[in-house]
Amino acid sequence: MNTKGEAIRFAILTCPDCGFKERVEMPTNACQHFYRCQGCEKVLKPKQGDCCVFCSYADVKCPPQQLEEHRGNP
Numbered sequence: 001m002n003t004k005g006e007a008i009r010f011a012i013l014t015c016p017d018c019g020f021k022e023r024v025e026m027p028t029n030a031c032q033h034f035y036r037c038q039g040c041e042k043v044l045k046p047k048q049g050d051c052c053v054f055c056s057y058a059d060v061k062c063p064p065q066q067l068e069e070h071r072g073n074p
């Protein structure tokens with residue numbers, strides 16, 4: 001979430017296998033469940049309890065989660 005109250009669109013995704021980092025644009029209205037690592041070609045999937053690969057492996061959560069937190073989650 002930036003200062004304007006907009007969701008951050010780009011995330012740095014880090015592969016848990018090889019550590020490869022990549023800047024990825026996130027879809028704002030959907031959750032991305034699969035991502036192929038450009039370093040080792042492993043297909044990343046969300047960890048249990050996470051809605052998408054960004055919530056599991058990126059430095060920021062996905063836009064829907066950012067908005068959710070902004071509204072004040074318990």
Ligand SMILES: [Zn+2]
Pocket residue numbers: 015016017018019020037038039040041042
């Ligand atoms: Zn990798």
